[in-house]
Amino acid sequence: MSESDTYRFQVNLSGMINILSNHLYSNPKVFLREVLQNAVDAVTARSQQDPTYQGSIHLELTGTGAGSTLMIEDDGIGLTREDVHEFLAMIGQSSKRGGADAFTQETSFIGRFGIGLLSCFMVSDEIVMVTQSAKGGKALEWRGNPDGTYHIRELETELSPGTKVYLRCKPDCEMYYESELLQQWIYDYGALLPYPITFRDGQTQRIVNDQRPLWLDDPERARGHREEVLQLGQRLLGEKFQDYIPLKTASGRTGGIAFILPHSVNLNVKKSNRVYLKYMLVSEKAENILPDWAFFVKSIIWTDELQPTASREHFYENEKLEQVRQELGDSIRAELLRMAEYDPDRLQRIIQLHALSMKALAVEDISFFQIIYRWLPFETTYGRRKVHELMADGQKMYYTTSLDEYRQITHVASAQSLLVVNGGYVYDAELIALLPEVCAEAQTERLIPEDVSLAFTDITADERKQYYEAVRYADVALQRFRCQIQLKRFKPEDLPALFTLSQEASDLRSIETSKSVSPLALTSVLQSLSSSLQESAYSTLYLNINNSVVERIFQAKNESMIVVAIEMLYVNALMMGHYPMNRQEMQVLNQGIVRFLDWGLSANNDQGGHTE
Numbered sequence: 001m002s003e004s005d006t007y008r009f010q011v012n013l014s015g016m017i018n019i020l021s022n023h024l025y026s027n028p029k030v031f032l033r034e035v036l037q038n039a040v041d042a043v044t045a046r047s048q049q050d051p052t053y054q055g056s057i058h059l060e061l062t063g064t065g066a067g068s069t070l071m072i073e074d075d076g077i078g079l080t081r082e083d084v085h086e087f088l089a090m091i092g093q094s095s096k097r098g099g100a101d102a103f104t105q106e107t108s109f110i111g112r113f114g115i116g117l118l119s120c121f122m123v124s125d126e127i128v129m130v131t132q133s134a135k136g137g138k139a140l141e142w143r144g145n146p147d148g149t150y151h152i153r154e155l156e157t158e159l160s161p162g163t164k165v166y167l168r169c170k171p172d173c174e175m176y177y178e179s180e181l182l183q184q185w186i187y188d189y190g191a192l193l194p195y196p197i198t199f200r201d202g203q204t205q206r207i208v209n210d211q212r213p214l215w216l217d218d219p220e221r222a223r224g225h226r227e228e229v230l231q232l233g234q235r236l237l238g239e240k241f242q243d244y245i246p247l248k249t250a251s252g253r254t255g256g257i258a259f260i261l262p263h264s265v266n267l268n269v270k271k272s273n274r275v276y277l278k279y280m281l282v283s284e285k286a287e288n289i290l291p292d293w294a295f296f297v298k299s300i301i302w303t304d305e306l307q308p309t310a311s312r313e314h315f316y317e318n319e320k321l322e323q324v325r326q327e328l329g330d331s332i333r334a335e336l337l338r339m340a341e342y343d344p345d346r347l348q349r350i351i352q353l354h355a356l357s358m359k360a361l362a363v364e365d366i367s368f369f370q371i372i373y374r375w376l377p378f379e380t381t382y383g384r385r386k387v388h389e390l391m392a393d394g395q396k397m398y399y400t401t402s403l404d405e406y407r408q409i410t411h412v413a414s415a416q417s418l419l420v421v422n423g424g425y426v427y428d429a430e431l432i433a434l435l436p437e438v439c440a441e442a443q444t445e446r447l448i449p450e451d452v453s454l455a456f457t458d459i460t461a462d463e464r465k466q467y468y469e470a471v472r473y474a475d476v477a478l479q480r481f482r483c484q485i486q487l488k489r490f491k492p493e494d495l496p497a498l499f500t501l502s503q504e505a506s507d508l509r510s511i512e513t514s515k516s517v518s519p520l521a522l523t524s525v526l527q528s529l530s531s532s533l534q535e536s537a538y539s540t541l542y543l544n545i546n547n548s549v550v551e552r553i554f555q556a557k558n559e560s561m562i563v564v565a566i567e568m569l570y571v572n573a574l575m576m577g578h579y580p581m582n583r584q585e586m587q588v589l590n591q592g593i594v595r596f597l598d599w600g601l602s603a604n605n606d607q608g609g610h611t612e
């Protein structure tokens with residue numbers, strides 16, 4: 001057996017920086033977050049040793065454009081020579097966690113991965129750090145380069161504890177050194193910190209986070225500071241809000257403000273909540289911190305109990321997060337329920353704007369549904385109505401489960417004064433079906449198009465005899481569309497025809513439509529699919545003999561006129577029901593129009609070409 005040699009892994013630092021900047025961080029500006037976090041952690045570490053110490057952070061911009069330098073200074077714990085070798089120079093090593101495997105263990109620090117500082121190489125070709133450890137000794141200057149080399153120099157004197165990080169603008173990174181932008185970002189990241197962050201640019205110095213709200217430690221107290229809360233929301237989230245809900249978990253370790261969006265949003269909108277960890281912004285678009293139904297709010301949330309991932313943009317999906325999400329959701333739900341009791345007008349305004357979000361919660365929580373069902377709006381044959389309006393005259397509520405079904409029956413149902421709810425929108429059918437469980441007086445029933453047709457009046461035996469021939473021509477005409485004719489009387493009289501589809505006929509119809517536009521290979525698959533459905537897949541065209549045009553068609557003697565007229569009524573009914581037409585049906589429509597024009601013109605000529 002040959003002797004084995006042991007080597008050490010080498011790290012290609014510039015390769016790693018490349019990976020971090022292109023794959024881990026969404027934007028180079030996060031370098032600022034990382035250095036600020038280090039400053040905050042250094043302040044935390046020092047205050048753990050000396051409870052009387054009050055930290056502060058200072059940033060200074062010198063030079064302009066490509067000649068800019070940014071200095072970030074804290075008066076925190078600082079680093080000794082050993083710390084520098086161990087924590088600054090060893091990537092993946094951090095002074096902020098217990099042991100190498102303690103990545104998810106809770107600490108009082110924000111950092112834990114030991115890579116954040118590298119993000120500075122996205123905007124600077126060198127990181128210079130001057131640090132003085134609170135443990136004493138001489139101050140040190142450390143210079144790190146992206147090629148993986150670093151230098152340490154001991155300074156002559158002992159300074160007061162703390163660290164200064166200097167970053168010099170790298171080519172093409174001027175925008176990350178613009179004074180206005182920097183101040184905005186510093187505010188974004190540090191607005192909630194409990195000690196001052198100052199910024200100096202030339203002669204001017206100001207405190208960036210000068211108006212830290214006092215109610216942050218107890219969000220419940222935000223109720224009494226409406227203007228201040230709304231202003232903070234606008235400043236941090238860039239939108240003008242009118243209403244908000246304080247958030248708090250049972251332990252009090254996570255809190256926040258959920259601002260109610262002043263406009264409706266759809267289900268797929270990206271939820272963007274700002275989450276502050278130990279009062280520092282870590283994520284501007286955390287999606288997983290509120291329940292899915294809470295898409296009607298945009299929130300500012302602060303926590304000291306969740307663990308961010310290395311990119312800081314999300315939090316570990318663990319039991320803790322699950323519990324926090326649940327409890328923040330409970331805060332919102334409890335507030336909505338409180339509104340239902342004490343301020344129903346406010347709740348109704350929210351429901352009016354955010355019905356979809358409210359329905360999403362109602363589907364999940366029947367007791368919530370029970371409280372708010374009366375104000376939920378639905379599209380019905382009586383127009384868009386709230387449940388309490390629909391229930392006012394004790395009518396039974398029929399509902400469909402798809403938009404297609406609703407379209408098919410809406411004409412006839414309204415003509416018969418049936419109250420039908422369009423259950424084609426997300427959550428609607430489910431909620432209407434649930435309604436009797438939360439309200440004893442509510443009667444609901446699922447309606448299918450075939451049910452509506454039963455309410456039509458049959459024609460008499462005499463009429464059947466009278467129209468026998470014409471119905472036969474009509475049936476033959478629509479045979480090729482797999483559609484049968486039913487001659488009935490129904491309201492309204494001005495509705496000549498109504499097209500209905502059974503589920504099978506509907507499946508077949510969509511196969512047929514795709515066949516007429518599909519390439520050959522797919523056509524044969526569709527062919528075999530459709531042949532298995534064909535037997536029973538008939539649609540029905542109900543013709544209304546109450547309608548004077550239909551009556552005249554059936555009394556006509558000219559067979560070809562009957563056929564064309566029936567075909568036209570068929571395509572017209574398809575269009576009314578918003579069904580896509582296949583090639584054959586389009587042809588029927590085009591030829592029919594031309595033939596009727598022809599007939600019309602000839603009739604006109606026969607009368608001597610007069611126009612009145």
Ligand SMILES: Nc1ncnc2c1ncn2[C@@H]1O[C@H](COP(=O)(O)OP(=O)(O)OP(=O)(O)O)[C@@H](O)[C@H]1O
Nearest residue numbers: 038042078087094095111112113114115116117163
């Ligand atoms: N301002 C500072 N004061 C004192 N120590 C610092 C400072 N900045 C960095 N350090 C030291 O350098 C180490 C590495 O910092 P780095 O930002 O790379 O990682 P981290 O903060 O430990 O973890 P993360 O990658 O999660 O941010 C820190 O663990 C800390 O010991």
